[in-house]
Amino acid sequence: MEALFDQSVPxxxxxxxxxxxxxxxxxxxxxxxxxxxxxxxITDTRSKAWRVAPFPCVGSFLFAELVLSNFPVYPDIVANLKSGTWTRYLEVGCGLGQDIRKLIHDGVPMTSVMGTDLLPGLLESGHDLFRDADALPLGKSLFAADFLDVSDNNVLGKAGLDGTVDVIHATMFLHCFDRPAQLVACQRVITLLKNQPGVMIVGKQGGVTKGASAREHPVKGPMGQIGGVVRTNFLHNVDSFKTLWDEVGQATGTRWNVQVCEEEVMDRGYLYFDEEEHRWLSFVIVKL
Incomplete structure (x- = not known):
C-alpha cells in the first residue's frame, strides 16, 4: 500500500x-x-502509522523511545499507582503509547492506566506495536478524542474521567497548539485531575532556550493535510511556560508548583525544530 502522506520531509x-x-x-x-x-x-508499525498520522514522532521513530521512565519522579509514580495511593494515570497525546506499556510492564495495574490521542489509527498502531488490542481496548483504556473539546459531549467526560486522575503525562503535546489553545488544554487537564493537593502533571515538549523569545511556528510538512486545518506550534521558553501556568491558575482558582528545566539535547527533534535555539523543556507540575 502506498503511503497517503509525503515522506520527503527531514x-x-x-x-x-x-x-x-x-x-x-x-x-x-x-x-x-x-x-x-x-x-x-518497529519499521513495519511506522509504515502503518504514517498513513494515518504523519507526525514527527512517527516519521523519526520517536514512538520507539521511552520518556516517562527517564524522569526522576518515575519511581514515585510507579510506587503510588502500584500501592493504590493513586488510582489513575492518563497520558494525553499518547501516540502509540509506549510509556503506558512501560508502566504496565513495571507492575502498575492495567486498570489504572489510560491514554488518549486525536486519531484512532494512531492508537491502533500502538496495538500493532505492542500486540495488546484486547488488553487495552479503544473506548475503555484508550480514547480517540479531541482534547480541546469542552462540550458536554466530549469523549473523556462521557467516559467518566473528569476529576478522577492522579497523574497526567503530556509529552510532545502542548507544543502542538497555539498559545490560546494551550490555555484551553491546560484548563482541560485540571478538569480531569482530582481536586486535591499532590496531583501531578509531568512531561516534555519542544521549546526555545531561556532568554530567547517564545515563538509561534507554522505546522510543517503533511500534518496540515489532516482535516484541512491550518495550525501553528507555540514554543515556550522556561519563563513563558511558567507564565502560562500562572494564567492557568488564575483562570481556575488553583495553585501549582511548576518545575521546568531546559535540556539541550541533540536528538531527532532537531529534524523538525530546526534552529539553534531549540531546546526540550521538561516539567513536573504539582497541585498545591
Missing part, C-alpha cells in the same frame, strides 16, 4: 535508529517480539 527517516535496551526489553517481554525482529517490527 523527519521521515528510512532506517530505524538503534533501539535502546529498555525499549527492546519492553517489546520482547511485553509484546512478545523476537529480539532479532525488533527493528523490523
Amino acid at each position: 523527519w521521515y527517516l528510512i532506517d530505524v535508529p538503534p533501539t535502546d535496551r529498555a525499549m527492546r526489553q519492553l517489546l520482547v517481554e511485553y509484546a512478545g517480539v523476537e529480539d532479532s525482529a525488533v527493528e523490523k517490527h
Whole structure:
C-alpha cells in the first residue's frame, strides 16, 4: 500500500535508529517480539502509522523511545499507582503509547492506566506495536478524542474521567497548539485531575532556550493535510511556560508548583525544530 502522506520531509527517516535496551526489553517481554525482529517490527508499525498520522514522532521513530521512565519522579509514580495511593494515570497525546506499556510492564495495574490521542489509527498502531488490542481496548483504556473539546459531549467526560486522575503525562503535546489553545488544554487537564493537593502533571515538549523569545511556528510538512486545518506550534521558553501556568491558575482558582528545566539535547527533534535555539523543556507540575 502506498503511503497517503509525503515522506520527503527531514523527519521521515528510512532506517530505524538503534533501539535502546529498555525499549527492546519492553517489546520482547511485553509484546512478545523476537529480539532479532525488533527493528523490523518497529519499521513495519511506522509504515502503518504514517498513513494515518504523519507526525514527527512517527516519521523519526520517536514512538520507539521511552520518556516517562527517564524522569526522576518515575519511581514515585510507579510506587503510588502500584500501592493504590493513586488510582489513575492518563497520558494525553499518547501516540502509540509506549510509556503506558512501560508502566504496565513495571507492575502498575492495567486498570489504572489510560491514554488518549486525536486519531484512532494512531492508537491502533500502538496495538500493532505492542500486540495488546484486547488488553487495552479503544473506548475503555484508550480514547480517540479531541482534547480541546469542552462540550458536554466530549469523549473523556462521557467516559467518566473528569476529576478522577492522579497523574497526567503530556509529552510532545502542548507544543502542538497555539498559545490560546494551550490555555484551553491546560484548563482541560485540571478538569480531569482530582481536586486535591499532590496531583501531578509531568512531561516534555519542544521549546526555545531561556532568554530567547517564545515563538509561534507554522505546522510543517503533511500534518496540515489532516482535516484541512491550518495550525501553528507555540514554543515556550522556561519563563513563558511558567507564565502560562500562572494564567492557568488564575483562570481556575488553583495553585501549582511548576518545575521546568531546559535540556539541550541533540536528538531527532532537531529534524523538525530546526534552529539553534531549540531546546526540550521538561516539567513536573504539582497541585498545591
